[in-house]
Amino acid sequence: MDIQTTKLELLKTILENEDAEFIQKLSDFVRKEKSDFWFDLSYAEQKEIQKGVEELKNGKRVSYETFLEKIS
Structure with a gap:
């Protein structure tokens, strides 16, 4: 069918x-x-993701190793 x-x-x-x-x-x-999962996120979570996307667009990146050091 x-x-x-x-x-x-x-x-x-x-x-x-x-x-x-x-x-x-x-x-x-x-x-x-x-x-859409986006609507399941809180406003604060949405803003953080938007901020991260803008930072990436502006070339502001952090290596994975640096990220791990910050959260450890």
């Missing part, structure tokens, strides 16, 4: 189904599957 046929069958199943719990479970599953 090709992907387009599968999609159409899924769509038909959803449209014909009147079970609110089933629809909610399906909705939750789809939302979870396409969620």
